[in-house]
Amino acid sequence: xxxxxxxxxxxxxxxxxxxxxxxxxxxxxxxxxxxxxxxxxxxxxxxxxxxxxxxxxxxxxxxxxxxxxxxxxxxxxxxxxxxxxxxxxxxxxxxxxxxxxxxxxxxxxxxxxxxxxxxxxxxxxxxxxxxxxxxxxxxxxxxxxxxxxxxxxxxxxxxxxx
Numbered sequence: 001x002x003x004x005x006x007x008x009x010x011x012x013x014x015x016x017x018x019x020x021x022x023x024x025x026x027x028x029x030x031x032x033x034x035x036x037x038x039x040x041x042x043x044x045x046x047x048x049x050x051x052x053x054x055x056x057x058x059x060x061x062x063x064x065x066x067x068x069x070x071x072x073x074x075x076x077x078x079x080x081x082x083x084x085x086x087x088x089x090x091x092x093x094x095x096x097x098x099x100x101x102x103x104x105x106x107x108x109x110x111x112x113x114x115x116x117x118x119x120x121x122x123x124x125x126x127x128x129x130x131x132x133x134x135x136x137x138x139x140x141x142x143x144x145x146x147x148x149x150x151x152x153x154x155x156x157x158x159x160x161x162x
Contacts (some may be wrong), residue, residue, distance in 0.1 A: 008132065009136045012135045012142045013052070014054070015051065015095075017083045018047035018080065019080070021078070021079045023077045033074055034072065036069065039073070039099065040064075042099075043064075043083075043118070044061055045101070046094040046097050047083050047116075049083065050083035050097075051093050051120035051122070054085045054088070059120045059121060062119040063118065066100070066115070066117040069114055070114060072101075085135065087146050087150060087152070087153060088132050089132075091121055091122055092116070092121045092129075093120050094149040096111060097115070098115045099115070122140065149162070
């Protein structure tokens with residue numbers, strides 16, 4: 001594992017990543033609902049972008065420890081995914097990705113459809129885990145997200161997931 005003499009600090013808000021889709025016929029099942037697997041792919045991409053923005057290295061997905069499907073997305077709906085780094089350890093980061101759905105024909109009627117927490121690992125130029133920058137927490141929400149992420153990490157360790 002590579003380490004720098006002084007660990008950099010980056011503001012949490014700089015990791016924010018957004019992705020917007022219109023649910024197309026190739027994205028849905030026979031009931032015209034978005035495939036869960038397609039949404040998981042989109043979530044993984046947004047999490048990787050957020051993690052890369054934070055650590056400025058390549059990353060890999062180590063775990064998805066929470067994925068809740070709260071509402072469907074249907075053919076023609078607009079789906080927006082918003083990701084952000086919420087917690088950092090030594091070589092890994094927790095990224096929260098929220099999925100919002102605007103239902104077709106209902107202007108500005110967005111609903112939270114999914115919230116996922118992913119553990120992403122930073123990689124050095126040799127593909128080995130490397131230290132990530134610390135998070136500069138500027139808002140009360142960022143501080144709460146960090147503390148919640150610390151608890152989720154402790155739970156993962158207790159369950160031997162990390």
